[in-house]
Amino acid sequence: MQGGADPEVQGKRMAFEEAEAALRAWMERSLDPVVVHRAGRVVFANQAVAGLLGYGSAAELLGVSVIDLTHPDDRERVRARIQRMLTHQEPAPLVEERFLRRDGTAVPVDVLALPIVFEGKLSILVSGHDARERKWLEAEKQRLFEEQARLGAEAQRHAAELQAILDHQLAGLIVFDRTGRVTMTNLATAKLFGSQASELGATLEEMFAKVRPYRPNGQPYALDELPSARAFRGEQTEGDNLTVADAQGNDHYLSVSASPIRDEEGNVTSVVSVMRDVTEMVEFDRLKDQFLRVVAHELKTPVAIMKGYAQLLLRSPEEAASRRMLEKIDRGADRIDRIVRDMLDLSQLHLGNVTIEHEKVELDAVVDRIAQEMARSFERHQLKLSARPVVVEGDGDRLGKVVGALIDNAVRYSPQGGRIEVTCGPRRDEAVVSVKDEGVGIPADKQARVFERFFRAHTDTPNDYGGMGVGLYLAREIVRRHGGEMWFESREGIGSVFSFSLPLGGER
Numbered sequence: 001m002q003g004g005a006d007p008e009v010q011g012k013r014m015a016f017e018e019a020e021a022a023l024r025a026w027m028e029r030s031l032d033p034v035v036v037h038r039a040g041r042v043v044f045a046n047q048a049v050a051g052l053l054g055y056g057s058a059a060e061l062l063g064v065s066v067i068d069l070t071h072p073d074d075r076e077r078v079r080a081r082i083q084r085m086l087t088h089q090e091p092a093p094l095v096e097e098r099f100l101r102r103d104g105t106a107v108p109v110d111v112l113a114l115p116i117v118f119e120g121k122l123s124i125l126v127s128g129h130d131a132r133e134r135k136w137l138e139a140e141k142q143r144l145f146e147e148q149a150r151l152g153a154e155a156q157r158h159a160a161e162l163q164a165i166l167d168h169q170l171a172g173l174i175v176f177d178r179t180g181r182v183t184m185t186n187l188a189t190a191k192l193f194g195s196q197a198s199e200l201g202a203t204l205e206e207m208f209a210k211v212r213p214y215r216p217n218g219q220p221y222a223l224d225e226l227p228s229a230r231a232f233r234g235e236q237t238e239g240d241n242l243t244v245a246d247a248q249g250n251d252h253y254l255s256v257s258a259s260p261i262r263d264e265e266g267n268v269t270s271v272v273s274v275m276r277d278v279t280e281m282v283e284f285d286r287l288k289d290q291f292l293r294v295v296a297h298e299l300k301t302p303v304a305i306m307k308g309y310a311q312l313l314l315r316s317p318e319e320a321a322s323r324r325m326l327e328k329i330d331r332g333a334d335r336i337d338r339i340v341r342d343m344l345d346l347s348q349l350h351l352g353n354v355t356i357e358h359e360k361v362e363l364d365a366v367v368d369r370i371a372q373e374m375a376r377s378f379e380r381h382q383l384k385l386s387a388r389p390v391v392v393e394g395d396g397d398r399l400g401k402v403v404g405a406l407i408d409n410a411v412r413y414s415p416q417g418g419r420i421e422v423t424c425g426p427r428r429d430e431a432v433v434s435v436k437d438e439g440v441g442i443p444a445d446k447q448a449r450v451f452e453r454f455f456r457a458h459t460d461t462p463n464d465y466g467g468m469g470v471g472l473y474l475a476r477e478i479v480r481r482h483g484g485e486m487w488f489e490s491r492e493g494i495g496s497v498f499s500f501s502l503p504l505g506g507e508r
């Protein structure tokens with residue numbers, strides 16, 4: 001058969017030629033470098049290869065040895081790969097290879113190679129991609145990744161530092177985001193409100209429902225009057241007074257300031273609220289006022305009495321009258337003396353100057369001695385004493401003062417006289433002392449405050465028998481410093497029993 005006239009073969013050849021033309025067109029236009037080599041020589045190269053390897057045109061590469069174009073260190077590998085492809089007639093996996101540019105420098109290329117039939121002969125098509133870009137991207141990705149990790153760690157460290165700083169602040173702090181949810185808070189806040197009420201994510205409404213603050217005058221706050229709520233409306237508030245009860249039910253006086261935080265457009269994006277617990281300051285102020293009132297009031301009476309009688313004495317020639325007046329002056333001086341001693345005891349206690357001796361004390365003997373001593377000046381009262389032997393450890397002098405203070409109160413607050421019953425003895429694993437009177441008693445609504453400093457349950461009533469309102473406070477402090485407790489029962493118009501207990505102090 002001449003000229004291959006078989007139409008089927010001819011058809012295939014035409015299809016093959018068309019396919020090769022299409023491949024050639026694609027290779028020429030490809031932006032990636034493409035080379036075809038056969039028997040170790042370049043038979044096709046596109047413009048991209050010429051560009052990559054620094055040749056003026058693709059034609060300059062034709063006939064050049066592929067091995068010459070390869071970096072000397074990679075040549076062995078390339079030879080073996082070509083061999084493998086030709087033997088097994090299969091594509092080689094993607095690898096990175098270094099090519100030599102015309103100026104002798106090397107350029108890394110990601111290379112894909114496969115055997116093809118080109119121009120009717122078994123050849124190898126090599127398509128590549130400049131690996132520098134990939135490497136740069138990979139390096140950049142790694143760098144960004146590391147940078148991100150570093151920033152993340154730094155942010156975490158900053159957050160931990162900030163939280164530690166906030167937690168060491170005495171002031172409570174809450175930050176709300178624009179939706180009114182807590183995004184930051186500290187230990188002081190948790191202590192004030194309980195950790196539940198101010199936990200992260202809680203809303204202002206939820207906190208308000210749990211905390212229920214009120215004003216110093218007892219009026220409850222409305223939600224939209226709260227400093228934080230006002231800050232959300234753009235107001236800056238400073239030093240508002242709020243009272244809240246803590247988890248244990250104790251009142252705390254807070255001085256609260258709240259500020260809006262705005263974005264560039266001036267919209268409120270969050271609110272910072274700072275709370276100072278000023279309970280101690282408020283309490284101190286209250287005590288100071290009360291102290292001054294009590295001192296002034298208590299000193300006024302005896303001084304007026306003493307002055308009055310002294311003036312009368314100056315004018316009166318009668319001896320009997322003088323004696324009565326001198327007695328009154330003497331009593332006035334006693335009252336002042338008592339006030340001064342109370343004040344001294346109180347300041348000593350507060351300066352921490354009270355050292356409690358630790359000796360074995362026969363408590364019954366102390367009670368007996370003090371009660372008998374005081375009963376000597378009873379005019380309208382009868383002492384009933386029952387002291388059973390009991391030993392405690394502590395300071396006999398100070399415990400004697402405690403017993404004395406209770407008997408003194410029993411006498412003063414039962415001006416009509418009556419029985420003063422003093423008992424002392426062991427009860428279970430404690431020593432208990434009680435002083436019972438048949439006096440005026442303490443009104444039920446005042447009883448809770450009787451041990452407070454300067455609190456006087458009968459001020460400005462006919463039953464006000466003078467005093468600073470510190471005797472019981474001091475007495476209970478001394479008992480507590482011995483590891484004991486003091487309490488009382490009282491009914492108005494019937495009388496009172498004041499008692500204290502101390503841990504037993506062993507054998508006599």
Ligand code: ADP
Nearest residue numbers: 409410413441456457458467468469470471472
């Ligand atoms: P004061 O110096 O005022 O007596 P205290 O601290 O001893 O101070 O007592 C505080 C208040 O408790 C008194 O002012 C009085 O109202 C009340 N009180 C103390 N003891 C008795 C008692 N035995 N009977 C009635 N009231 C008492």
